[in-house]
Amino acid sequence: MAMLKMQRIYIYALIKYCKDILETLQRRGVVEIENLELEDSVFFKEDTSSLQAQYNRSAATATEALEILSRYAPQKKGLLSSFKGREQISTAEYDKMVDGAQDTLRIAYDIISYQKNIDMNEAEKVKYEAQLEAIRPWLSLDVPMTFTGTATTTAFIGKFSDKRSSTDIVTQLAELIPEIEGIDVEIISSDENQTCVFILAMKQDAEEVSDALRRIGFEYPSYVSPVAPQTREKQINKHLSNREGRILEAENNIKSCEKYYAKLEFLEDYFVMKSERYKAFDDISTSRNTFVLSGYITERDAGELKTYLEEHFDAEVELEESDTPETPVVLKNNKFAEPTESVLASYSYPDRHEADPTSIMAIFYYVFFGMMFSDAGYGMVMALACGILLKKFKGMEAGLRRSMKMFFWCGVSTTIWGLLFGSFFGDAVSVISNTFFHTPPPDIPGLVVPIWFNPVTDPMQMLMFSFLLGIIHLFAGLAIMAYNDIKHKEYAAVLYDVVSWYLLVGGAVLALLSLDMMGNIAGFVLPPIFLTIGGVMAAIGALLILLFAGRESKNPVKRLLKGAYGLYGATGYLSDILSYSRLLALGLATGVIAQVFNQIGSMMGSGVIGVIIFTLIFVIGHGLNIGINALGAYVHTNRLQFVEFFGKFYTGGGREFKPFKINTKHYTVKEEI
């Protein structure tokens, strides 16, 4: 339950060390650089935008080359490769890779130009294929399509856009120009959509024939082969195989670059890193020979960085305590609570002046998740899966590692609740023993008989327990509010805003439990004396709220009205507490659905087929149930934290600490310290 102390850091050094210092900061990733608005006669901002653009372009080149390369030479990736995280390289390896960067960049350009070559040839291929398609109906024509006729004749080479026979055409022409004779019509090819024709007429009749032809629907072809169509076909085929050869060659060239894959990945990272480093220049102020950098750093890392910079770069480092509202927040929690920090972060970072509720939240988080998922078998599967992944992939990214740890603890909690409620893959043990061994199951505590009680047979007890946990959760939230008030020395607020609600809600619960009516539901009744005690407590609480909830208003009427409105908040508490009934409902849903699958699986009896069917349904059914109920448990645990718990005390609005660091895709550099 803490936040790290933050310090402002100022670094003054000679400009010749500027790049090295920035590289150090980037690799360590401990300083958030803040824009130093310092521009006067001495200090100015260096404009590095053109350099940034250049490096971004180089990075984009590498990205494009990688993308092309993986298209022609796919990289094998394991199913679990997304857990692997970025590869770590040592500084020596890093320096070696940097030396080869220019060569690799040339390879990237080569790959891209091969791809351009392929694209160009593909386009040509498409063009030739279209030509081939166009001359196909003309293949039986033995003269070039440009043939216009002999000394005494005129040729018309063209088509009609329907099916016609030569008789059709001759008759149609005879109707239009009966006086002209000696027209020779030859059908080259014909199908439903077009008829290709070669028509020969006497030269002196050319004009009339042309006119008549147009009137009956004759048109010239869109592609005209300059040589005889068959010759043209051969030419085109040669061109096509030529182009294909070139494409294949370029593809092979690209494939031969596969060995540079890792280097290209590094290249992409290298230029991204470089561009980000130059981007940091926007926030630094430089003079002719020196520069100033300001930012935030945690107290934990400050001393070490100061010594390092002062020793290696002759820099002057100034540190001062920072507690302004702009100061970013870094959370610090123990191993158990730390994984849930991301849940808090997805709501909001805490304000610098309030307590970090992560450690309290973590306890409830694991407990609620476990109650909703509530099956020992499922919990073990989840904890084992997360545990193995965590062990196997040491280089896992920090965010993913955190979630894995969180689900590991959720799995552990689920196992414990499952044992308490006697659910192990639902009622798998009894079903298997009854179906396949025809004996009632042995009374194994946890797996068959619940260690505590079975919520499916005793839902009311579970409901009461859910409400009890809910009240504890809400009261814990109020307690954190009290803690914050005490820290700010607002002792009266503790009485008016926290104790008053403790009295009202606690008193009301006591009074309700001593009523006969509630006894039927709860299964027990408190002695009548608690009705009086509870009533008095609630009355005092209500009075405190009525009188003091509106204490900020000077006007007494307004104050009383605000107090009354504050008292109306009691309905909020009622709905908040009822909201915890989802602990019961989701827990039942997991348990009963698991039983349903077991029952369906056991319907085929105890033969060999029965065993096979049971196994199949068991695996698929429980897999499905784990998926959908883990999602439900996760979402609703978050909801209980965000709405019911945080709603009671949490202000939030803190700013996340975003250090200047290596922001790459494939590699991280291991710092040797």
Added chain:
Amino acid sequence: MSEFFNNSGLFFALLGAAIATLMAGIGSAIGVGKAGVAAAGVLAEEPSLFGKVLIFQLLPATQGIYGLLVGFLILSNVGLIGEPKDISVLQGMLYFASALPIAFAGLWSAIYQSKCAVAGISTVAKKPDQMGKAIILPAMVETYAILALLISILAIFGIAGMQ
């Protein structure tokens, strides 16, 4: 006629199981369908978001499961699964009534949850890091399906305990 009426307890119970499963199922089918359409649209642009949008698509799927759960509980309580039991007309009608909350709340909450899920999918398409917040909003709608499920289940357990 009266004999027919006296034996119709089982019919009403089955009607309850049917209505719980079918109405909540229809709601989930509509909801998952709508969210799926939106999810597929996002995938066309950003295939890497598959894992995230899939979760959104599954959010309205739970109502159908709650319906199945209630349907199954009724079937096994009245002996349509397992040993046959004698069910009076009153008991059958009570089972029917107990199915109503999840049937209706399931149908509508799944449909409205899907609208929220579709909006969440577009949030994640633009800002994948806001997943945590975007997923809570549709979960709010589900609360009412859970409350309905709770009453349906408590009622069924109550009826079974009456005898």
